[in-house]
Amino acid sequence: MIRQPPSKPDEEATGNIFGWRISLIGLGLILLLAALAAYRHYTLSVPVGFDDPLEQEGRQEYHQEKAARERARQDSLRLNRQ
Numbered sequence: 001m002i003r004q005p006p007s008k009p010d011e012e013a014t015g016n017i018f019g020w021r022i023s024l025i026g027l028g029l030i031l032l033l034a035a036l037a038a039y040r041h042y043t044l045s046v047p048v049g050f051d052d053p054l055e056q057e058g059r060q061e062y063h064q065e066k067a068a069r070e071r072a073r074q075d076s077l078r079l080n081r082q
Helices: 019-044 060-081
Strands: none
Touching: none
């Protein structure tokens, strides 16, 4: 069934239950948060997070060293318990 527009001009459409005012406020809020994220990304060099850190050159060693440090910390905790 294809939805037809109201037949009488004085009938209101029922498509948007919140009204255009709330919709425009929501759009403004989304744009404000997007602008804030873009500002932080460009000024503070905050990574966006789409890149896989293991695929980046020079970063693989960091994650391997971090895993080795974590294993060493867990081993030292085991030794202290014994």
